[in-house]
Amino acid sequence: MVNRIPYRAGTLGRRPPRGGAGPPGRRGAAVTTRRPAGLGESAGASGDTGLPAALGDHLERLAAEPRLLVALDFDGTLAPIVDDPMSARALPESVAAIDELRAIPDTFVALVSGRDLASLDQLYPGSTSLLAVASHGGEYRLGEHSASEPTEGERARVAALIAALERAAASVEGAWIEPKPLGAAIHTRLADPNTVPALHGAARAWIRHSDPDLSERTGKDILEFSILAATKGDGIARLRAHTAAGSVFYAGDDVTDEDAFAALESGDLGLKCGPGETRAEHRVAGPEEVAAVLRALARARARWAYAKTVTK
């Protein structure tokens, strides 16, 4: 039986099973803390940041942008991947750099996540004072503006989806369902990988038969379905328009972040975190290295802001 213990007080939620449900060696395996090629090496490194020269130069150019948007994926980018999604936390070094950035005039920081807005707010202290795009572009909070609540009909579709996925996951040890306001996700990080294709097949068969208009997304040990087809690329476009930013920095680690990278324009900076195919221009090894990049960007941006005040 799948473990289904409520884990989010006051909202729908499930906690993944604890204690050895997963295949050997899976726990924590996704986090890479290795120094990326070029980071900390002198050859080709940029100034005193230790970053690869191309990345360091690009950060310097971005730092001098009159209006800058820094948009950041949460899981796997700010927060190392963990077994229990509600235990994920952004690295303190990244939070410190974000706080520095958001204090600089004409510098906008946004979280862009597949999580729903409520869970993002629960995990990231101070998130309510940042711009946010959640549910892979389906929910957002841009100052006064936020996405409308799902209608009664949409809620009924989501409830039917959740019930179907829970039925499908019930017999798969280690699999569990994360409900969201606009859909639901099947988590299989703790399941035997051999059991996953049949579970995904059963879910997709129900969707084909019962609600073929649902959109599907894949990610790290996760398969998600939503009543909205919005993407993180839509989120970037919305954020760019809202902030009137001249350039965008975006960092992300997973498949759905590719939609955000695809929405970047000339001069913007895409940073892929970790392995895997990407259309991002730059790459680092993991969340620790993302923190180093954010720190470098915050310092460069602060220098730029200071220089602007003294030359006025």
Ligand SMILES: O=P(O)(O)OC[C@H]1O[C@H](O[C@H]2O[C@H](CO)[C@@H](O)[C@H](O)[C@H]2O)[C@H](O)[C@@H](O)[C@@H]1O
């Ligand atoms: O867009 P993101 O902020 O990266 O969110 C993507 C999904 O993140 C969460 O799942 C992932 O992280 C979990 C915690 O590290 C991990 O256990 C899971 O295997 C990953 O897929 C979150 O639970 C999902 O709702 C997000 O869509």
